[in-house]
Amino acid sequence: MNPENSEIGKGRAGGGDVIVETVSRLMVPFIQLFALYVIIHGAGGPGGGFQGGVIFAASFVLLVIAFGIVDAGDRFPEAANIAFISLGVYIFAGVGLLCIILSLGAAQYLNYGFIPLTTHFEENRALGIDLVEVGIGITVMAVITSIFFNLAWKRESEEGGREE
Amino acid sequence: MKLLPTMGLIFVILLGGLFIYVAEDIPAFGDPYSPPNKYVNLSISIDAAELEDNLNQGVIPASLMDKIEERGLPLPSRIEKVEEGWDMIIEKGELHYHEEERYYFVTEEGDALWVYRYAPIVRYIEKGHEETEVPNMVTYILADYRGYDTLGETTVIFTAGVAVILLLRRREKRPE
Numbered sequence: 001m002n003p004e005n006s007e008i009g010k011g012r013a014g015g016g017d018v019i020v021e022t023v024s025r026l027m028v029p030f031i032q033l034f035a036l037y038v039i040i041h042g043a044g045g046p047g048g049g050f051q052g053g054v055i056f057a058a059s060f061v062l063l064v065i066a067f068g069i070v071d072a073g074d075r076f077p078e079a080a081n082i083a084f085i086s087l088g089v090y091i092f093a094g095v096g097l098l099c100i101i102l103s104l105g106a107a108q109y110l111n112y113g114f115i116p117l118t119t120h121f122e123e124n125r126a127l128g129i130d131l132v133e134v135g136i137g138i139t140v141m142a143v144i145t146s147i148f149f150n151l152a153w154k155r156e157s158e159e160g161g162r163e164e
Numbered sequence: 165m166k167l168l169p170t171m172g173l174i175f176v177i178l179l180g181g182l183f184i185y186v187a188e189d190i191p192a193f194g195d196p197y198s199p200p201n202k203y204v205n206l207s208i209s210i211d212a213a214e215l216e217d218n219l220n221q222g223v224i225p226a227s228l229m230d231k232i233e234e235r236g237l238p239l240p241s242r243i244e245k246v247e248e249g250w251d252m253i254i255e256k257g258e259l260h261y262h263e264e265e266r267y268y269f270v271t272e273e274g275d276a277l278w279v280y281r282y283a284p285i286v287r288y289i290e291k292g293h294e295e296t297e298v299p300n301m302v303t304y305i306l307a308d309y310r311g312y313d314t315l316g317e318t319t320v321i322f323t324a325g326v327a328v329i330l331l332l333r334r335r336e337k338r339p340e
Contacts, residue, residue, distance in 0.1 A: 043298045048306070050317075078333075079168035085325045086175035089318050093182045096311065109186055110311035122297040129298055129307040136318050143325035150332040 024066035031059040039137040043129055049136025056137065057144035069152045081146045088139025095131050183319075208232060208279040212272050219243055219250050219270070219277075228277070232268075240268055252279075 039052030063072040096110040103114035112128020113121040208231045215225055224243050232239060240252035241264075249271035256264050269280040288305050298304040306314050 042303050043300055045300055046302075048303055077168070079172065082329065083168050083172040083175060085322060086172060086179055089315075089322045090175050090179050090182075092315055092318055093179060093186065096186070096315070097182060110308075110315070112308065120297075122295060125295070125304075125308060126297040129296065129303060132307050132311070132314070133303075136314070139318050139322055139325075143321050143328075146325050147328045150328050153332075 020066050024062050028059045028063060031062065032056060035059065035137075035141075039133055040130065042133045043126060049133040050140055052133075053137040053140025054144055056141040057148070060145045061148050064148065064152055069149070073149060073153070076145065076149070078146070078149065081142050081149070084138055084142035085146060088135045088137070088142065091135030091138065092132050095128060095135065099128075186315075206235070206237070206268075206279045206281050208235065209276040212275050212277045215277065216272070220245050224252065228270075228279070232279070238267065243270070 035052045035056035035058075037052075038047040038055055039049055042048035042052065060072065060076055063075065066072075095112070095115070099107045099111045099114045100109055102116060103111075107114040112125045112132075115124050115128055117124050117127045208228075210225065210227050210231065218225060222243055224240060229239060238254050238258045241255040242253050244251045244253065249269055251266050252268035252270060253264050254267045258265070266282055269282060270277055271280065272278075288309055289301070292301060292304050292309070293299065296304040296308055298308075
């Protein structure tokens with residue numbers, strides 16, 4: 001934000017401001033809680049995996065803006081990010097595959113009713129939808145975070161090269 | 165640090181194998197007997213007494229027309245014999261259809277004629293809540309009836325993430 005501050009605070013793209021850091025550190029848990037609420041609430045009202053994942057990613061974007069790419073990047077390593085990207089799709093596809101496995105081949109792929117979570121067929125479908133939404137949320141969160149981090153790293157390294 | 169990349173690679177490989185398996189299981193497009201595309205029972209019935217010949221000749225009984233009109237549904241213009249029943253077709257221009265639309269399905273159960281309705285979207289709206297126990301219509305259509313579609317959307321986002329990582333990733337950890 002302030003170019004003078006960024007020169008003083010070494011390795012911090014924007015930040016070094018106490019108020020910005022404190023307020024964002026205070027805000028991040030609430031944003032993440034709201035994101036989880038949106039994901040879980042997707043079955044009962046407006047919301048869902050896509051929206052909740054984007055809100056969750058917004059909390060990491062806020063962290064990067066407040067603390068700079070280096071400190072925020074340490075909190076969310078890239079390797080874990082890559083694992084999360086495929087983990088979400090894997091949960092979605094795996095829930096679909098569970099339906100086939102647990103019904104011994106009788107059900108169609110993604111026919112959630114055959115996952116024996118409860119005794120009611122319809123309740124199983126509702127819970128299957130929730131599981132799938134969690135998978136979507138994880139993928140969207142990791143992809144948005146990954147895109148933002150990679151773009152920010154690139155800019156950071158280019159600026160660093162210019163100074164040298 | 166070697167653990168997480170290895171796990172990521174395993175996940176991606178398993179996912180690829182899973183998609184190949186899934187591709188075998190997708191129902192044929194437009195299959196009327198696939199679960200989401202069944203008919204919806206309109207609870208309209210008349211006695212079937214000696215009406216089959218009339219139906220086969222393309223005559224719609226007046227009592228049936230009256231019952232359909234009572235419900236405020238569009239009137240059929242002609243009737244055709246298909247296997248296991250009859251299709252009633254509404255005229256071009258009725259509702260929002262640009263061509264003649266196969267709209268009702270009449271079948272004989274017991275000694276009564278029952279009228280069903282085509283169009284899967286009617287089933288989603290009328291039956292979705294009792295079939296899935298989810299109050300939000302958007303969610304149950306998106307994640308349940310249109311599960312393949314959403315799986316594809318998630319895969320598109322996954323592909324976008326992989327492409328960004330391949331193009332923009334920087335190997336060095338810290339600029340300092």
